[in-house]
Amino acid sequence: MVRALVIAALVALTTAVALMVSPILAHKGPVRPAPKVVPSSPTNAQSANGQSSAALGAPLGARTVAAKANRTERIHWRNSVAVGLPEAGRLIRGVRLPPEGRHYFTWDPILTRQPNRPWRRWATDDLIRTVLRVIRAYARAHPGAPRVGIGDLSRPRGGDFGPQFGGIGHATHQNGLDADVYYPLRSEAERSPLSVDEVNLRLAQDLVDRFVRAGAVQVYVGPNTGLTGPPDVVEAIPYHDNHLHVRIAG
Numbered sequence: 001m002v003r004a005l006v007i008a009a010l011v012a013l014t015t016a017v018a019l020m021v022s023p024i025l026a027h028k029g030p031v032r033p034a035p036k037v038v039p040s041s042p043t044n045a046q047s048a049n050g051q052s053s054a055a056l057g058a059p060l061g062a063r064t065v066a067a068k069a070n071r072t073e074r075i076h077w078r079n080s081v082a083v084g085l086p087e088a089g090r091l092i093r094g095v096r097l098p099p100e101g102r103h104y105f106t107w108d109p110i111l112t113r114q115p116n117r118p119w120r121r122w123a124t125d126d127l128i129r130t131v132l133r134v135i136r137a138y139a140r141a142h143p144g145a146p147r148v149g150i151g152d153l154s155r156p157r158g159g160d161f162g163p164q165f166g167g168i169g170h171a172t173h174q175n176g177l178d179a180d181v182y183y184p185l186r187s188e189a190e191r192s193p194l195s196v197d198e199v200n201l202r203l204a205q206d207l208v209d210r211f212v213r214a215g216a217v218q219v220y221v222g223p224n225t226g227l228t229g230p231p232d233v234v235e236a237i238p239y240h241d242n243h244l245h246v247r248i249a250g
């Protein structure tokens with residue numbers, strides 16, 4: 001990729017120089033004064049850059065624009081209501097988490113890619129605020145750490161989030177009070193860990209501690225992680241070796 005860009009830049013430069021020089025070569029008479037042939041004006045410089053980036057850098061440019069748009073997506077705050085129970089409930093006036101932020105990315109556990117699909121990113125305003133607050137403080141405490149991965153929350157109006165929505169589905173995540181948060185990887189890659197071996201357990205424990213301090217009523221962790229906390233809040237259950245599941249009070 002880098003080599004391709006360098007070659008492209010050289011080609012663009014060579015073309016630009018050729019275009020500049022050709023009038024001189026074509027000119028039969030005395031060489032024109034320098035100001036007329038040296039493309040020092042911003043217009044020339046811009047068009048040369050524009051041509052090369054339009055021809056070769058468009059996908060990269062488009063990606064950059066998309067990433068900026070993702071990070072600047074506004075949150076439409078509403079006073080949400082969590083109805084019923086996490087395992088049998090629904091969500092009124094939910095709030096959608098943007099696809100990514102300065103300190104987090106979202107992860108689609110079914111398509112195993114960033115970002116998570118929009119309809120899997122809804123929760124109560126309280127849960128969104130709690131998750132963002134915890135992650136912001138975590139990022140401040142660990143300036144070099146990778147962004148935190150946030151997985152499934154609830155559907156736009158809550159309700160069943162079972163296997164028909166992919167994978168083994170969720171028994172809970174029905175009323176906007178549950179969030180899956182991926183453990184940070186030792187490799188600092190932005191994806192879900194494939195096994196406990198990949199997890200930075202020191203950082204993972206810090207995330208667990210922070211959610212507990214933030215008032216979580218339940219934090220599920222994986223049985224092979226060794227992550228701990230107050231026994232009435234932190235519980236090890238199957239299928240949580242790559243993410244923690246946090247629940248706040250309704």
Ligand SMILES: [Zn+2]
Binds near residue numbers: 170173244245
């Ligand atoms: Zn969960």
